Amino acid sequence: MRIAGKLLQRLGRSFxxxxxxxxxxxxxxxxxxxxxxxxxxxxxxxxQVEFANGAVMLTTPKGYCIDTKSVRREDGAGFAIIAxxxxxxxxxxxxxxxxxxxxxxxxxxNGAMQPNLADLEQTVxxxxxxxxxxxTDPPMLRVQTSSAQVSGASEQxxxxxxxxxxxxxxLSMYDPEDGRSSNGSGVRLLEELTRRTRAASxxxxxxxxxxxxxxxxxxxxxxx
Numbered sequence: 239m240r241i242a243g244k245l246l247q248r249l250g251r252s253f254x255x256x257x258x259x260x261x262x263x264x265x266x267x268x269x270x271x272x273x274x275x276x277x278x279x280x281x282x283x284x285x286q287v288e289f290a291n292g293a294v295m296l297t298t299p300k301g302y303c304i305d306t307k308s309v310r311r312e313d314g315a316g317f318a319i320i321a322x323x324x325x326x327x328x329x330x331x332x333x334x335x336x337x338x339x340x341x342x343x344x345x346x347x348n349g350a351m352q353p354n355l356a357d358l359e360q361t362v363x364x365x366x367x368x369x370x371x372x373x374t375d376p377p378m379l380r381v382q383t384s385s386a387q388v389s390g391a392s393e394q395x396x397x398x399x400x401x402x403x404x405x406x407x408x409l410s411m412y413d414p415e416d417g418r419s420s421n422g423s424g425v426r427l428l429e430e431l432t433r434r435t436r437a438a439s440x441x442x443x444x445x446x447x448x449x450x451x452x453x454x455x456x457x458x459x460x461x462x
Contacts, residue, residue, distance in 0.1 A: 301335035314346035
């Protein structure tokens with residue numbers, strides 16, 4: 239099993255723990271525009287949050303905000319929920335953007351490779367894989383879940399992950415019940431999040447080891 243796959247499995251378990259702990263947070267959010275929070279002029283538009291001392295500068299796609307109540311940080315790990323800004327009560331016009339909700343889990347690694355589709359498949363358990371997108375950046379899977387985990391959400395979701403500055407960033411995106419994000423906009427949304435997060439995190443990029451050092455590092459990790 240590749241190092242990335244092992245790490246993604248650990249991240250999957252970590253996400254499950256965080257999700258249970260934060261279920262009261264998720265239950266207050268909805269992908270139905272009718273249930274959006276009341277707009278507040280004093281509510282800040284939070285579009286970026288720092289994890290692991292800046293190694294991961296999570297940056298939202300345009301039109302999306304981070305739910306401040308959802309942010310968790312602990313020992314280089316982290317968790318956050320992203321939703322369209324008006325769903326969180328932020329004033330503005332965002333109707334041109336999809337009503338998607340994204341959960342982000344960050345975990346420290348020790349030089350893991352970029353995950354591929356095979357690694358992602360190890361994180362979904364017995365869930366049915368509906369679509370594989372190996373050419374996207376990052377690679378993605380569309381998965382059928384047993385039940386909707388967010389009010390107004392479809393039972394289908396996107397899953398993706400990428401390595402960044404010694405950390406793994408795992409993404410899960412929930413569509414509205416009408417599935418409007420399933421036709422390609424969901425893929426573009428996760429690609430935009432990944433691109434903007436990488437760009438914002440460049441200042442913290444580590445010095446890469448040479449080939450022999452990298453090989454020795456991988457062998458050490460396999461032994462652990």
